[in-house]
Amino acid sequence: MLNKRSTVFGRAEWVQKSADDLVLDVPLASFSPDRRFDVSTLSLGYVGEIKRWSGATLGVGGMGTVNFIPEVLEPAYGSRAPLGLWVFVRLRPVHGPEMPMMNIPMGGMR
Numbered sequence: 001m002l003n004k005r006s007t008v009f010g011r012a013e014w015v016q017k018s019a020d021d022l023v024l025d026v027p028l029a030s031f032s033p034d035r036r037f038d039v040s041t042l043s044l045g046y047v048g049e050i051k052r053w054s055g056a057t058l059g060v061g062g063m064g065t066v067n068f069i070p071e072v073l074e075p076a077y078g079s080r081a082p083l084g085l086w087v088f089v090r091l092r093p094v095h096g097p098e099m100p101m102m103n104i105p106m107g108g109m110r
Helices: 071-077
Strands: 006-018 036-052 056-068 083-093
16 A cells, blocks of 8 residues: 555466467467466556545556567467556445444354
């Protein structure tokens, strides 16, 4: 969290995907469905709170992603580093000091 109303987040991922997972069944690809490829992804995002109520917050944000794929897949994807963008609205319940904890018995625990 940058502050009470702004959050920056990120993700890095490395996976092995089959040609079938990557939907490489187009004629120009002609890969065996079980052939595996290393695929990496880096994402960075931000969400900012724009409204707060007694029990919830409303935020807007976005995330940009760059994918890294093997050279052999460039013809199918048009790039070795396909890009993605995700824009979203977030509604979430407030938790923490703003919301009182419920006093629920837990099987004899005090």
